[in-house]
Amino acid sequence: MALPKQSEDFPAWYQEVVKQAELAEPSLARGTMVIKPYGYAIWEAIQRAVDDRIKATGHQNLYFPLFIPYRLLEKEAEHVEGFAPEVAVVTHAGGKELEEPLVIRPTSETLIWDTYAKWIQSYRDLPLLYNQWANVVRWELRPRLFLRTTEFLWQEGHTAHETEGEAVAETLRIVDEVYRDAIESVLAIPVRDGRKSAAERFAGAVETYTLEALMRDRKALQAGTSHYLGQNFARAYGVRFLGRDGEMEHAYATSWGVSTRLVGGVIMAHGDDRGLRLPPRLAPIQAVVVPIYRTDEERGEVLRAAEQLVEGLSRVRAHVDDREELRPGFKFNDWELRGVPLRVELGPRDLAAGTATLVRRDTGEKEQASLERAGGRIDELLAEIQEALFADARRFLDDHTFRPESYDELRGLLEDPGGFVVAPWCGSEECETTVKTDTKATIRYLTRERRPVDGRCIVDGRPAREEAAWAVAY
Amino acid sequence: MALPKQSEDFPAWYQEVVKQAELAEPSLARGTMVIKPYGYAIWEAIQRAVDDRIKATGHQNLYFPLFIPYRLLEKEAEHVEGFAPEVAVVTHAGGKELEEPLVIRPTSETLIWDTYAKWIQSYRDLPLLYNQWANVVRWELRPRLFLRTTEFLWQEGHTAHETEGEAVAETLRIVDEVYRDAIESVLAIPVRDGRKSAAERFAGAVETYTLEALMRDRKALQAGTSHYLGQNFARAYGVRFLGRDGEMEHAYATSWGVSTRLVGGVIMAHGDDRGLRLPPRLAPIQAVVVPIYRTDEERGEVLRAAEQLVEGLSRVRAHVDDREELRPGFKFNDWELRGVPLRVELGPRDLAAGTATLVRRDTGEKEQASLERAGGRIDELLAEIQEALFADARRFLDDHTFRPESYDELRGLLEDPGGFVVAPWCGSEECETTVKTDTKATIRYLTRERRPVDGRCIVDGRPAREEAAWAVAY
Numbered sequence: 001m002a003l004p005k006q007s008e009d010f011p012a013w014y015q016e017v018v019k020q021a022e023l024a025e026p027s028l029a030r031g032t033m034v035i036k037p038y039g040y041a042i043w044e045a046i047q048r049a050v051d052d053r054i055k056a057t058g059h060q061n062l063y064f065p066l067f068i069p070y071r072l073l074e075k076e077a078e079h080v081e082g083f084a085p086e087v088a089v090v091t092h093a094g095g096k097e098l099e100e101p102l103v104i105r106p107t108s109e110t111l112i113w114d115t116y117a118k119w120i121q122s123y124r125d126l127p128l129l130y131n132q133w134a135n136v137v138r139w140e141l142r143p144r145l146f147l148r149t150t151e152f153l154w155q156e157g158h159t160a161h162e163t164e165g166e167a168v169a170e171t172l173r174i175v176d177e178v179y180r181d182a183i184e185s186v187l188a189i190p191v192r193d194g195r196k197s198a199a200e201r202f203a204g205a206v207e208t209y210t211l212e213a214l215m216r217d218r219k220a221l222q223a224g225t226s227h228y229l230g231q232n233f234a235r236a237y238g239v240r241f242l243g244r245d246g247e248m249e250h251a252y253a254t255s256w257g258v259s260t261r262l263v264g265g266v267i268m269a270h271g272d273d274r275g276l277r278l279p280p281r282l283a284p285i286q287a288v289v290v291p292i293y294r295t296d297e298e299r300g301e302v303l304r305a306a307e308q309l310v311e312g313l314s315r316v317r318a319h320v321d322d323r324e325e326l327r328p329g330f331k332f333n334d335w336e337l338r339g340v341p342l343r344v345e346l347g348p349r350d351l352a353a354g355t356a357t358l359v360r361r362d363t364g365e366k367e368q369a370s371l372e373r374a375g376g377r378i379d380e381l382l383a384e385i386q387e388a389l390f391a392d393a394r395r396f397l398d399d400h401t402f403r404p405e406s407y408d409e410l411r412g413l414l415e416d417p418g419g420f421v422v423a424p425w426c427g428s429e430e431c432e433t434t435v436k437t438d439t440k441a442t443i444r445y446l447t448r449e450r451r452p453v454d455g456r457c458i459v460d461g462r463p464a465r466e467e468a469a470w471a472v473a474y
Numbered sequence: 475m476a477l478p479k480q481s482e483d484f485p486a487w488y489q490e491v492v493k494q495a496e497l498a499e500p501s502l503a504r505g506t507m508v509i510k511p512y513g514y515a516i517w518e519a520i521q522r523a524v525d526d527r528i529k530a531t532g533h534q535n536l537y538f539p540l541f542i543p544y545r546l547l548e549k550e551a552e553h554v555e556g557f558a559p560e561v562a563v564v565t566h567a568g569g570k571e572l573e574e575p576l577v578i579r580p581t582s583e584t585l586i587w588d589t590y591a592k593w594i595q596s597y598r599d600l601p602l603l604y605n606q607w608a609n610v611v612r613w614e615l616r617p618r619l620f621l622r623t624t625e626f627l628w629q630e631g632h633t634a635h636e637t638e639g640e641a642v643a644e645t646l647r648i649v650d651e652v653y654r655d656a657i658e659s660v661l662a663i664p665v666r667d668g669r670k671s672a673a674e675r676f677a678g679a680v681e682t683y684t685l686e687a688l689m690r691d692r693k694a695l696q697a698g699t700s701h702y703l704g705q706n707f708a709r710a711y712g713v714r715f716l717g718r719d720g721e722m723e724h725a726y727a728t729s730w731g732v733s734t735r736l737v738g739g740v741i742m743a744h745g746d747d748r749g750l751r752l753p754p755r756l757a758p759i760q761a762v763v764v765p766i767y768r769t770d771e772e773r774g775e776v777l778r779a780a781e782q783l784v785e786g787l788s789r790v791r792a793h794v795d796d797r798e799e800l801r802p803g804f805k806f807n808d809w810e811l812r813g814v815p816l817r818v819e820l821g822p823r824d825l826a827a828g829t830a831t832l833v834r835r836d837t838g839e840k841e842q843a844s845l846e847r848a849g850g851r852i853d854e855l856l857a858e859i860q861e862a863l864f865a866d867a868r869r870f871l872d873d874h875t876f877r878p879e880s881y882d883e884l885r886g887l888l889e890d891p892g893g894f895v896v897a898p899w900c901g902s903e904e905c906e907t908t909v910k911t912d913t914k915a916t917i918r919y920l921t922r923e924r925r926p927v928d929g930r931c932i933v934d935g936r937p938a939r940e941e942a943a944w945a946v947a948y
Binding site (some may be wrong): 027028029032033034035036037039040041043044060061062063064065066067068069072084085086087088089090091092093094095101102104111114115124130134135137139141150151153325 | 501502506507508509511513514515517518534536537538539540541542543546558559560561562563564565566567568569576578585588589598604608609611613615624625627799
């Protein structure tokens, strides 16, 4: 079935791509989803990209339980206020009512910091640089596959440090060396980063750093966050250590996460009217060989050549589409929908000429390559496609970042064409709320460093304190 | 702190190894555990070994939700009877009481087969060869770290097939090509396999195949199971397909899983009075270099040489223990406790002689190797240790497998020394219960193939129908 046009109905396009490319589908419990094999393979590639970088920066994985006693959640005041309305609660187990209800983790700061109180006694125990891959549950009233689901998969890093300086440096290292690097170099999605405003900050954080990407409908997607938590959780859960100076002090905390929402980001940052366009470094199948034949004899010859070609591609995740009952044209569309970066067409005429036809998913460009050289050329093209998708998305992001002169212009730009609209802001929650009421846009990020800003607030004309980037967001 | 002697108090030894080697600790919610970084690294290595083989045999990963509506659980009669008493139930979420309670998956057959009903229409849709890595919850009254926890991590495979023959072949392929191969060649634990008796079968299965290992206390551990489910779940959840003959038929099912319990198996199959003994292919650290020095100058020289040595070990997971505040003797004990297969001692005398001292964790054997040849020798020794641990465990298993002539002898052997006791069985649940009452032993496995058995039931003397292996088990 044809996809809705992306430019005409983006939400319908998204929904149909997720369905037709067999990425995910809704499950029975409210807001939950089944992640289907192709969607899960994309998630596994994202996991590998992020996990490799988490480990390369000195972190270790571990695992904390799904269940958090309700009383633990209540200890950090802002945190419980932020999460209590969203939690799912187990009241019965083993055939009995529980004496104390258990919360299913919406995030694990509470249980982890309660545990760190046992693990941290002295500065010698610090830093703790830990991460877990886990499922979390936050009750969603308007779920959307990958973007907002009741249960989602993510990693959550939780580190403890001796000083504020170390903890802040950790928070930013995650932004730069883990998330930005993985998202830009593997997912090929360019991101802006900065601080969140107080209203958009993680419940319990001193400072939330965010990475923000722009989707093809010019709405922003929060791709990852890294929080500097100060001593808030250490105070709430009694995590004190003997410092180098012989004094007892509360530890400094960070936490940071990316989730299956990134799969939604890949779909919406790169997709086009034909479906997904997957960056080669992320794609479960990087090159698909579609054999073309009329007779059984031709079929045998072409399939043999296809298998031979694929065997030569040791570094490429390649697949031969040998489904008998389907015509080549159907297969072309099917693999385009699934975003496979490179299609290799192989027919009797190609064989006679000793060539194959290579077709790029990103541009549709076709070329002939001799069968001997095909392997090398496929490597080159995959590298080019990876670069081209990133450059495409980078251009789109730059073309949709605006600096209006007036509040009217800001409103107009957020309305049409949409994108990031960057302007001075006085720092007041009133002005933030005004923009949200008028345009649905929120402040996606403030400049990463706090620094003096010239000019006047784009909303109320008072002296500016921050430079803010607004966008309508997922 | 010294460990309790394994031979004197195995349960205390187990508990202390888990604690002192920092593998896991109990968490707040009943029966849950925190898997600490070293324990989790072992689990990650097990996951890699199993996942590689799951994919190599043609399966794909996907992900089904944590939550199952209660009514779904009730559709397969035996299944609900088996699991309903153990489930945890969410009754409140998003600040409200739910209209229908949600069960936290104790295993996912119910939700998966309800979903397969949408995915399977024709024989062309078969087989479905899917697996997921997930957490599951079964309320445990007597929890034990890794072995029996309320929440545990596992993989669960769920496949659907056109014919009984294919489904049975799949069930056995998992036993042979995935589980046995991973457990024997990577975890170095020899396993016996066979069928479960009706009493020990998975709730809802036609046949449960099991892999059983023997721990150093001569108790059996179920290391993995693979179930042939027949058409039971397809009938309960309405999964019918159009067959090649044009008739509608119910699909044939399998399911199979291994869990974090395998970490407990590694501890108990290989550990000794000094702590863990990890097989090299599983060990997070395969070789640890302990520098030995008296002066700061010596320290600098020895550490430089240690780093150089480790840089040359590109295929080995090596670590230099450069902790300043600890003496070498403490470090030796510490790494022995953690089961690192090979210790490399490097001191000024070694440097002067151009050698290093290599010490095997499994046997305690020491040897000198020239620094130029150390890399190659370490590779050889790691391969030898892998083999030796398996051979050790194989010998222990064989030495503790008995064929008694009488019921009294069976009882005596199960009492002392313990192990697998193999004997003819009439097939009656009465005799099975008698043995359990008299000895606490259960039937761990029956011969894999059903075949005629000579002789008489070891319990009641009636004609035998099966050959059964009894053991006291975890």
